[in-house]
Amino acid sequence: MKYKLEKPVEASIGLQKYTMEVHWRNGKFTADEPIISGGKDLGPDPFTLLLSSLGTCTLATLRMYIDRKEWAIPEISIKTNLFQYKKDDKTITTFDRDLRFSSGITDEQMEKLVEIANNCPISKLLKGEVVERTFIFNEDQTVKKMFYRNNSLTVIWKPAICKHSGRCVTGLPGVFNLQEKPWINMEGAEPDQIKAQVDACPTGALTWESNPTYPS
Numbered sequence: 001m002k003y004k005l006e007k008p009v010e011a012s013i014g015l016q017k018y019t020m021e022v023h024w025r026n027g028k029f030t031a032d033e034p035i036i037s038g039g040k041d042l043g044p045d046p047f048t049l050l051l052s053s054l055g056t057c058t059l060a061t062l063r064m065y066i067d068r069k070e071w072a073i074p075e076i077s078i079k080t081n082l083f084q085y086k087k088d089d090k091t092i093t094t095f096d097r098d099l100r101f102s103s104g105i106t107d108e109q110m111e112k113l114v115e116i117a118n119n120c121p122i123s124k125l126l127k128g129e130v131v132e133r134t135f136i137f138n139e140d141q142t143v144k145k146m147f148y149r150n151n152s153l154t155v156i157w158k159p160a161i162c163k164h165s166g167r168c169v170t171g172l173p174g175v176f177n178l179q180e181k182p183w184i185n186m187e188g189a190e191p192d193q194i195k196a197q198v199d200a201c202p203t204g205a206l207t208w209e210s211n212p213t214y215p216s
């Protein structure tokens with residue numbers, strides 16, 4: 001399975017309640033909790049980020065469709081919100097989207113645009129089956145290292161902190177194969193593919209370094 005994002009979204013929090021720094025592929029921003037929850041409201045809270053995700057995905061999907069149809073709709077805006085209630089020990093969440101178009105649209109266009117909005121990628125994700133996995137990596141662990149080399153690259157594996165999530169195995173089976181010995185075959189893919197898969201290891205059990213080059 002290939003991850004949607006080449007670079008994962010990284011976030012960290014220190015002791016200041018509840019300022020969080022979020023790094024995405026092209027920059028960083030601050031997230032926080034609202035004052036009512038004990039934060040300082042210095043950035044969007046997690047619910048706002050979730051609603052922003054749905055809102056922006058809806059807008060981008062509609063823009064692509066409208067442009068392809070060459071409809072004269074220069075601007076679209078959206079308001080998103082959600083409410084929740086409990087039913088049989090389950091939390092039921094309803095997302096509402098209010099769309100506004102800067103020019104008049106026909107009933108037929110409106111019907112199609114609602115269908116497109118309801119099928120934007122984030123809508124599909126929210127309506128689909130979601131699996132959450134959490135892995136813990138403790139920086140303090142000092143562990144045994146195993147080394148695997150090819151001409152240009154060395155992959156280092158720390159078995160004691162490998163959580164056997166299998167991400168490497170599913171991501172690059174030509175290199176990472178638990179049925180083989182050694183289980184890492186450094187000739188099974190291009191060095192850049194190996195590096196990318198090693199970087200995707202969630203626990204830090206896998207790292208890589210370039211081999212030194214010596215003058216001939």
Ligand code: SF4
Nearest residue numbers: 162163165166168201
């Ligand atoms: S991705 Fe990392 S933690 Fe998961 S099985 Fe591979 S080495 Fe272990």
